[in-house]
Amino acid sequence: MTIPASWYLIVAAMLFGIGAFGLLTRRNALIMFMCVELMLNAVNLTFVTFAHSLKDIGGQAAVFFILVVAAAEVTVGLGIVVAVFRRRSSTTVDELSELKG
Amino acid sequence: MIAATYAIPDVIVFVIASLLMLVGAVFVITMKNPVHSALSLIMTFFGVAIAFIELDAHFLAAVEVIVYAGAIVVLFLFVIMFLGVDRDDVDANTPEPLVAQRPLAALGVVITVVGIITMLAHSHWVTGATAAATNGVPTEGGNNNINALGSAVFTTYLYAFEITAALLIIAVVGAVVLARKERALDLVAEDA
Numbered sequence A: 001m002t003i004p005a006s007w008y009l010i011v012a013a014m015l016f017g018i019g020a021f022g023l024l025t026r027r028n029a030l031i032m033f034m035c036v037e038l039m040l041n042a043v044n045l046t047f048v049t050f051a052h053s054l055k056d057i058g059g060q061a062a063v064f065f066i067l068v069v070a071a072a073e074v075t076v077g078l079g080i081v082v083a084v085f086r087r088r089s090s091t092t093v094d095e096l097s098e099l100k101g
Numbered sequence B: 001m002i003a004a005t006y007a008i009p010d011v012i013v014f015v016i017a018s019l020l021m022l023v024g025a026v027f028v029i030t031m032k033n034p035v036h037s038a039l040s041l042i043m044t045f046f047g048v049a050i051a052f053i054e055l056d057a058h059f060l061a062a063v064e065v066i067v068y069a070g071a072i073v074v075l076f077l078f079v080i081m082f083l084g085v086d087r088d089d090v091d092a093n094t095p096e097p098l099v100a101q102r103p104l105a106a107l108g109v110v111i112t113v114v115g116i117i118t119m120l121a122h123s124h125w126v127t128g129a130t131a132a133a134t135n136g137v138p139t140e141g142g143n144n145n146i147n148a149l150g151s152a153v154f155t156t157y158l159y160a161f162e163i164t165a166a167l168l169i170i171a172v173v174g175a176v177v178l179a180r181k182e183r184a185l186d187l188v189a190e191d192a
Helices: A005-025 A029-054 A058-088 B008-030 B034-054 B058-083 B101-122 B144-154 B158-179 B182-191
Strands: none
Touching (some): A005 A029, A029 B008, A029 B034, A029 B058, A058 B058, A058 B158, B008 B034, B058 B144
């Protein structure tokens, strides 16, 4: 008998939780981007698990599109980090408080 | 107990993949040096790729290694080296902007994860219709995985696929604009 889908779903939930905790606590913008990637991968794992258990390729197609969006997001996000670093010489998100109300 | 119910090789693969994923993820958020975090991220991506193979998503497993562990992590490492921000332990040296930020974050995350797992345990979570019932494209393992995924992406999801092309163009143009020096903008303004 193969591994039940719930095992993979629990691992994906834990992976998402670790990524969310890192995003909430770390203040280096680069580490925060890595935590976003962790959360995206947890969702990818959930999609593929459901594609496997429901025998529908739609889940894998969704992961394909998430990959493209993640690549675009990282490109623009790191571009913003580099642009901010040129002015601030720092990647700490706490120092970016000009828009604070 | 577990070995009696499930095939032992499947259990071994699952345990290895899960350990790679979770240990790598914990290292990503605990390492002081961003370079070490990026390398731990590769470990997590390999674990996800192993899980994808086990779940008959062979094409996505290859793409996971090539795009994530290859391109995206190299981009991260390139930016870390370019900015020279390795070994800044700002998280340890500066006070927390919010009182009890970390315990609150941990509490929220634990509530979320325990809630998800409780929902899994107390409900039949696979409530969607299978591909056979909805005339969808069924999954295929092995070499047919690429065929099945390709025909789904280029027929059912064609419009979404075309939109991703536009998204990538926008991302490339946006990255070029962000990376350009402001002096170049002034020169363009003088020429005009």
